[in-house]
Amino acid sequence: MEPFRIKAVEPIPFPTVEERHEALVGAGHNLFRVPARKITIDLLTDSGTAAMSAAQWAALMNGDESYAGARSFERFKAVVTELTGYPEILPVHQGRAAERIVLGNVLRPGDISVSNTHFDSTRASVEATGAEAVDLSVSAFQGVPNPFGGDLDLDALASLLGGESGRRVRCVVLTVTNNANGGQPVSLRNIAGARKLCAARGIPLFLDAARFAENAYLITERETGYADFAPREIARRMFDLADGCWASLKKDGIGNIGGLIALRDGDLANRCAEQVIAYEGFPTYGGLAGRDLEALAQGLLEVTEPGYLRYRAESARWFGHQLGLAGLPVLQPTGCHAVYLDAGLLLEHIPPHQLPATAFANELYLAGGVRVCELGTLVFGKPALDGGPELPAPRELVRFALPRRVYTASHLEYVVDVAEEVRSKAAQLRGYRIVRARGAMRQFTAVLEPV
Numbered sequence: 001m002e003p004f005r006i007k008a009v010e011p012i013p014f015p016t017v018e019e020r021h022e023a024l025v026g027a028g029h030n031l032f033r034v035p036a037r038k039i040t041i042d043l044l045t046d047s048g049t050a051a052m053s054a055a056q057w058a059a060l061m062n063g064d065e066s067y068a069g070a071r072s073f074e075r076f077k078a079v080v081t082e083l084t085g086y087p088e089i090l091p092v093h094q095g096r097a098a099e100r101i102v103l104g105n106v107l108r109p110g111d112i113s114v115s116n117t118h119f120d121s122t123r124a125s126v127e128a129t130g131a132e133a134v135d136l137s138v139s140a141f142q143g144v145p146n147p148f149g150g151d152l153d154l155d156a157l158a159s160l161l162g163g164e165s166g167r168r169v170r171c172v173v174l175t176v177t178n179n180a181n182g183g184q185p186v187s188l189r190n191i192a193g194a195r196k197l198c199a200a201r202g203i204p205l206f207l208d209a210a211r212f213a214e215n216a217y218l219i220t221e222r223e224t225g226y227a228d229f230a231p232r233e234i235a236r237r238m239f240d241l242a243d244g245c246w247a248s249l250k251k252d253g254i255g256n257i258g259g260l261i262a263l264r265d266g267d268l269a270n271r272c273a274e275q276v277i278a279y280e281g282f283p284t285y286g287g288l289a290g291r292d293l294e295a296l297a298q299g300l301l302e303v304t305e306p307g308y309l310r311y312r313a314e315s316a317r318w319f320g321h322q323l324g325l326a327g328l329p330v331l332q333p334t335g336c337h338a339v340y341l342d343a344g345l346l347l348e349h350i351p352p353h354q355l356p357a358t359a360f361a362n363e364l365y366l367a368g369g370v371r372v373c374e375l376g377t378l379v380f381g382k383p384a385l386d387g388g389p390e391l392p393a394p395r396e397l398v399r400f401a402l403p404r405r406v407y408t409a410s411h412l413e414y415v416v417d418v419a420e421e422v423r424s425k426a427a428q429l430r431g432y433r434i435v436r437a438r439g440a441m442r443q444f445t446a447v448l449e450p451v
């Protein structure tokens, strides 16, 4: 059961089936382009979509909006330092600003950044420096379910470091949890293993800590020896093993906007601070209002509460189980922030270049106004150089992300009903053709048409 009661409510839209058709056509069959007022249940992302607590709303009134040295920064810094143990704290407006700034100061053209999987904006930040982003993930969903499917492949890292390109590796980034790999956690054992390999060569290890609390909680559930630890203690161990982190606070900050850079190295922090000044604002507010810093400081305390995290993990598990009972191919085990389906298994008659994951997501919208996110060939595929069909993504995933504290079990039951309806007509679904798509993150603006 949800460990909260509802104090403020927001009506949700119920567009008719005709309105949904019209909205999807008007959006070029791309759910990112559909206006939110045409969506009934929005599971597009867990980023910036959380409901704040009464304590967070109260904290907003304490925001100190001074340009420099605001009291709200002192509170934010105290909470983040207590949580991470890192002395150097810089707020920024969201995660991608943090990664641009840190990676921009660490990487040079020709360098390599290794990760368990760079999130797409992180990859873009690496590539913007002229460096190469190398993903070395363990297989999360092949064969037997892997409790730590988010781990970095340490053997592959060791052989990369020992090989010819080893000298080019300038940093290792562990994304916790591994969003691009089913939201699966990274074990403490794996972080310690990465630390050892990095330390031996003086390579910094960073955490992309957007979902650090969910990762810590899943460690208490899945890693031998940690069942009796508080998620906060585990989080501290994770941070202790790394040289610093950046985070989008739109996830486990339980905020609608915000991000941070937290480091041990004072020199690197000073260089980052210069860029924060250039792009974000004075280093004690970093593109945020004082009230945002207050709400985030409070959110970072709430997000590690065991009762909240238990609810978060259990509701994702329950939702995944219900979708499974309805005959949908759910990836197991579920993490916390989302449930993922393999649309390729359901829509075998649609070839990858005709975007089966998009076909499923769009039909879910048409059937019930539910918006989810495609993580298949539209996002991870590549146009073929010879003008032939798209090079496919490894899997045609669809992500049902769970905004924090926003939807109840009854909303999710509705989503399961709609998904079951789509499954029952899977054989009739048709694919899509890309009419227009541009840039590294083409999914946000692409225009599609049914084939």
Ligand code: F0G
Residues within 6 Å of the ligand: 044, 045, 046, 047, 094, 095, 096, 097, 119, 121, 122, 175, 179, 208, 210, 248, 249, 250, 258, 259
């Ligand atoms: N790192 C991870 C692991 C993320 O999941 C995200 C965002 C970012 C960095 C970038 O942070 O959005 O604050 O600039 N993920 C969102 C998602 C967008 O839907 O998964 P940001």
